[in-house]
Amino acid sequence: DQQVKQNSPSLSVQEGRISILNCDYTNSMFDYFLWYKKYPAEGPTFLISISSIKDKNEDGRFTVFLNKSAKHLSLHIVPSQPGDSAVYFCAASVRNRDDKIIFGKGTRLHILP
Amino acid sequence: EAEVAQSPRYKITEKSQAVAFWCDPISGHATLYWYRQILGQGPELLVQFQDESVVDDSQLPKDRFSAERLKGVDSTLKIQPAELGDSAMYLCASSLAPTSKNEQFFGPGTRLTVL
Numbered sequence: 001d002q003q004v005k006q007n008s009p010s011l012s013v014q015e016g017r018i019s020i021l022n023c024d025y026t027n028s029m030f031d032y033f034l035w036y037k038k039y040p041a042e043g044p045t046f047l048i049s050i051s052s053i054k055d056k057n058e059d060g061r062f063t064v065f066l067n068k069s070a071k072h073l074s075l076h077i078v079p080s081q082p083g084d085s086a087v088y089f090c091a092a093s094v095r096n097r098d099d100k101i102i103f104g105k106g107t108r109l110h111i112l113p
Numbered sequence: 114e115a116e117v118a119q120s121p122r123y124k125i126t127e128k129s130q131a132v133a134f135w136c137d138p139i140s141g142h143a144t145l146y147w148y149r150q151i152l153g154q155g156p157e158l159l160v161q162f163q164d165e166s167v168v169d170d171s172q173l174p175k176d177r178f179s180a181e182r183l184k185g186v187d188s189t190l191k192i193q194p195a196e197l198g199d200s201a202m203y204l205c206a207s208s209l210a211p212t213s214k215n216e217q218f219f220g221p222g223t224r225l226t227v228l
Binding site (some may be wrong): 004044045049099100101103104105 | 117154155156157158206212214216218219
């Protein structure tokens with residue numbers, strides 16, 4: 001049973017445009033959400049996170065939005081650059097319990113020239 | 114820049130053989146994680162260490178998998194005997210402290226193929 005769902009296996013976006021990656025979760029106890037980025041032959045690297053007490057967190061070109069009522073979060077990348085082509089994993093944890101990070105299956109983002 | 118080291122990067126073995134993977138975390142990181150990532154899936158935690166102690170191995174198939182971190186620094190993950198379904202990427206990560214708010218730094222992984 002997938003607690004963190006990334007329903008789009010892949011996404012193609014034109015360079016310079018906005019990339020929007022979506023993630024849904026089923027466990028209402030999740031209170032911390034993370035995005036990781038993974039290039040081929042490398043391990044995932046942390047990108048951005050958000051606590052459940054917030055609905056938006058911004059870091060440069062990357063913004064994460066959290067909609068708790070819909071159990072949905074999204075990662076916006078503006079503007080998209082060629083180096084953004086990678087697999088993006090959405091992840092979540094329950095910080096006041098086991099605090100284990102649960103990952104989604106990932107979305108492969110292709111930035112088109 | 115400090116990195117998590119893993120070896121080997123690739124391992125091909127036959128089923129029923131034993132395999133071992135090694136991980137050297139970033140210096141000073143007390144928390145070490147082993148994840149398994151099956152193709153098309155996200156990483157799944159197998160075992161978490163705090164220093165030399167196991168704090169979570171609930172998803173580790175203990176009949177065939179074992180992990181140790183004897184001196185609280187580097188770690189070894191062993192599979193004996195390997196099965197076809199063990200083919201996956203095995204990722205090691207480390208962090209300063211055992212909370213999800215502390216960034217986990219991942220190594221490049223060991224890709225295991227069981228024939």
